[in-house]
Amino acid sequence: MNLTLHVWRQSGPKAPGKLEQYEAKNVSPDQSFLEMLDEVNEHLIKEGKDPIAFDHDCREGICGMCSQVINGVPHGGQERTTVCQLHMRRFNDGDTIYIEPWRALAFPVQKDLIVDRNALEKIMQAGGYTSCHTGGVADGNAILVPKQDADYAMDAAECIGCGACVAACPNGSAMLYTSAKVAQLAALPQGQAEAAERVCAMTEAMQEAGFGNCSNHYECMAACPKGINVKFIAKLNREYQKALFK
């Protein structure tokens, strides 16, 4: 199939950006979206032009590196799918596709489709851990975790940190991301000791980094390639309230 692409090109964080038009020809329906872009880039290189810069790595939908807004939707809108797992069979011959970077105040554009997601690191560094030492911990079975709690923690832990939730949110909020970590550790006995400190520190870091607040649009959940549920945002709020009244 043949497609027309409009791709956001921006040479650096301070440079102005604009959409440029490219043709993608003879695209196979079995190609992934990134493989389609690879081929466009091969042509650009041969013409001596600057290829489109985009982030990608594992191409298995798990590293969270790829980040493109496709036709206005982070990761392209197929349910629970990263860009690398989006395949061209979801498009039709003759389609026009718009490709843009994640847009959020906290994610400055580095080049073309690549953004700086370091703000997410700051949230993790604020308290997304248990303060256990290496070695000298109890036997794994000495800490009993009911299956339901382990499953709940696992549902939250599936977050791959891609930032699609932020890109999808009209407020540029990182609450789904933050809530996933808070909820995971709050559900487990080993996360209890620091629960109050953790939720306060991570919430504060979120605000400092320039993310907006949640106003219940649920766009984050719709865009999340791992289907992280907004119930964890409720859990985040509850944990925060609990911490404030402590």
Place this chain on the structure above:
Amino acid sequence: MILDGKCPKGPIQTSWDRHRFDLKLVNPANKRKYKVLVVGTGLAGGAAAASLGELGYNVEAFCYQDSARRAHSIAAQGGINAAKNYPNDGDSIYRLFYDTIKGGDFRAREADVWRLAQVSNNIIDQCVAQGVPFARDYAGYLDNRSFGGAQVSRTFYARGQTGQQLLLGAYSALSRQVKAGTVKLFARTEMLDLVVVDGEAKGITVRDLITGEIRTHVGDAVVLATGGYVNVFYLSTNAMGCSVTANWRAHKKGAFFANPCYTQIHPTCIPQSGDHQSKLTLMSESLRNDGRCWAPKKKGDNRHPNDIPEEERDYYLERKYPSFGNLAPRDIASRAAKEQCDDGRGVGPGGRGVNLDFSAAIKRVGEHTIRERYGNLFEMYEKITDENAYKQPMRMYPAPHYSMGGLWVDYNCESNVPGLFVLGEANFSVHGANRLGASALMQGLADGYFVIPYTIANYLAKTKPGTVSADHPECKKSVEDVKAYNNRLLNINGKKTVSEFHRELGKIMWENVGMARSEESLKDAIKRIPVLREEFWNNVKVTGKGEELNQQLENAGRVADFLEFGELMAKDALHRNESCGGHFRVEHQMPDGEAKRDDENYCYVGAWEFKGVDKEPELHKEPLTFENVHLAVRSYK
């Protein structure tokens, strides 16, 4: 030169404990005077940086991704082994040790493997304490499942995302140290050279992938945890950025490269669909707990798999290896699949695939249970192939997955260059010629959490801190060399893209140095790789500048290194006149097609010394002795 692995003597059961006591310590107040550079932030590097930071050393950690959480360890799905014997099915440290030595086809060091088995139990405890949500049973106890090459259930797992969850554990520990100020993290930074001063590793030269700045970081020791090199095949299950670059550049500065020909071809990958493909996707080996492998008995049988009656199916693994069945180790299962396809009985496009069938399991335990066990894998499979594996068998074909070879290290994980430590997949040490499932995660975390914190102290205690600064002539030279190398790449301005060269190299490697190698195919590769390399240096086109975000330049450097490394890999495979584990030489097989080892002549680690790009490398040998598990023909029948 005969290499010394420095293994502790005496009874193996106490070898690590005795060795640990003999290692020198650094007093807590002195630790902060030392700086350690850790390259790579996956399971091994992330765990090492977090542990060393917590001990009080100054750590600088580097990764090419934008976050430490994205290292390729994240993609490991199935699980992590430990000898806990929670299921009461007869497991022990000795049995894990035994299975690993045998699984590696007697080409790993006994002492290293013993230590791995011993600390495997600490790893689980460590990860539980970090809040890794391992699967639990209804009583709240940790759950287990089984994996290839073992007859006990010793694999701990977190749904189909064990690698991600363990990595997030290490990443959270790392994040804690970043906040505490003991670890400085440099993301989007790639190591391009090792700085060696007076024979010892004292720094690394890196490129900032955003600004393009080339600079040197100095330290008192360097830890490489940069993963594997199977992207030399172009199509593999590795992430796109996985490369041999850090290891290869260290090799060019004197570090020996051990057993480069040992690569693992994983049996359960989604078959290639066309030439446009950029990578292959692995389906966890855990699927073979419930999935049965079969091929049609009749050649060229292209009926829909559901229409092929039971008696016309060949469940070849169950037939050939009755005691291990579908859970035969990876090298054996891979070759068996290839055999079916080569015999004209493969399924799917081009006949490059075998069936992995869940219908019997679904009938036995219900679709719901199968969905619970492997749901995310089935979803992934459907996205890529557009087929529903609950309704028809998955199609599988082997693909390059893991490298057992790597930089040579002694028992302390120290290379032959003092001060250069190598961990995880980047070193060669514990898997021998074949890695068993769920053992990569185990090695990464064992090295990072429980080995390097002890062994690096032994080196640092004998080293004066801060002897080299960034204005040392060796650092300046390294920066100049890297700049000149990159400029050379940028100025060729030829006609072919970097990817075209990578694909061509991959084709040579897969066809000649892949699942089955022969003297003829290897000699062919050794002839063709230098020709391709020369063309690369005359005809590659790298757009853009060095002083900017330039992904083409990044890739060009990595492919340039693969073009040198591929030749060494072929030479190593050619010199090893035997078959063992993942290294299968067609000239050396048993009458029934099993691998034929030659212990008389090849029971050693082959470590190569770099002598120049177009010069013959020199082979050094480290003899292997087996005192606890006796050399025997490996059988899974």
